[in-house]
Amino acid sequence: MTALITAPPRTPLARLRWALADGWTVTRRDLTHWRNQPLQLVAGLLFSVMVLLMFGFLFGGAMFVPGGGDYREFLVPGVLALTMVFGVETTFTAISTDAARGVTDRFRSLPMAPSAVVLGRxxxxxxxxxxxxxxxxxxxxxxxxxxxxxxxxxxxAFALLLFLRLAMLWLGIYLGLVLRSPEAVMALQILVWPLGFLSSAFVAPATMPGWLAAVAEWNPLSATATAIRELFGNPGWGGQSWPSEHPVLLAVLWPLALTAVFCPLAIRGYRELSR
Known part of the structure; x- marks a missing residue:
């Protein structure tokens, strides 16, 4: 029996259609996993809501916002930004699992657009x-x-949140292709939590020691959290540093920088996966 191999399209428009069609096919694969294993998706949603409710009701009474304001209105934008950063764990785990099981190699052996796997993810x-x-x-x-x-x-504000998530996607894809062991998954989860809490998501950096406050102010998560508080009209943490005075600009620059670095690395890692 002779295998039928489809030649890739030659025109740019045809290649774009090919990539979008194959990318949607890969996306449907993940959507099918959600349908067949809904508890995993529901658990992820409930965890995010639980973090919000826990800090809002259990710890909220002991928190204060510099300059005044409702702590819950300070908290919600911070948790929204936090979940966008924590999403890197989902991406990393899915990519590393597929790579370790040979699923990604199987995709690469099929007559599909080279960008379909990354686009679908x-x-x-x-x-x-x-x-x-x-x-x-x-x-x-x-x-x-x-x-x-x-x-x-x-x-x-929601556009900035999704922009941050997109930047985390490229980081997660790259790490998932490079680090494929279960130990690496656990190590990443351990490292993500300090990154999330060393920010202005829950408290103002002004309440931290000087050097720690500087790190928290320049955290990409803090940039997005501060920017969306301003866009939502919610109370912020104030301050006179450059990050506190230009939060929206910094919330755009950080994802742009992360994407510029990790998008090419992710694409290169996918192409060199089996070499």
């Missing part, structure tokens, strides 16, 4: 991020949180 994880944001927004509204700068400000 990005689409699926961004859809997951949208669901997570929706669940957190509903929980925040139930807690009494709200935005005050209208629909345009809220739309810009």
């Amino acid at each position: 990005c689409t699926a994880d961004l859809l997951s991020a949208v669901l997570t944001l929706a669940a957190l927004v509903l929980a925040g509204l139930a807690m009494g949180w709200q935005w005050h700068n209208g629909v345009a400000g809220a739309f810009a």
Whole structure:
């Protein structure tokens, strides 16, 4: 029997259609996993909501916001940004699992667009991020949180959140292709938590020691959290440093820098996976 091999399209438009079609096929594979294993998706959503409720109700009474304001309105944007950063664990685990099991090599042996696996992973994880944001927004509204700068400000805030998640996607894809052992998965999970808490997600950097506050202010998570607090019209932590005075700009520059570094590395790692 002779195998039928489909020649790749030659024109740029045809190649784009080919990549989008194959990328959607890979995305549907992940959506099928959600349908067949819904508890995994639900557990992820519930964990994010649990973190928000725990800090809002258990610890919120002991927290204060520099300059005044409701701590829960300070907290919700921070948790929204935190979940975008923690999403790197989902991406890393999915990529490393597929690579370790040979699924990625199987994809590369098929007559499909070279970018389809990466594109499909990005689409699926961004859809997951949208669901997570929706669940957190509903929980925040139930807690009494709200935005005050209208629909345009809220739309810009959610765009920055997804932009941060996209940057974390490239980082997760690259790490998943390079580090494929179960020990690496555990090590990444251990490292992500300090990155998340060493930020302005839960408390103002002004409450930290000087050197630690400087690290927290320049944290990409802090940049997005501070920017969306401003866009939502929620209370912020103030300060007179450059990150505190230019949060929206920094919230754009950090994801751009991370994408510029890790997007090429992720693509190269995928191409050289079996060499």
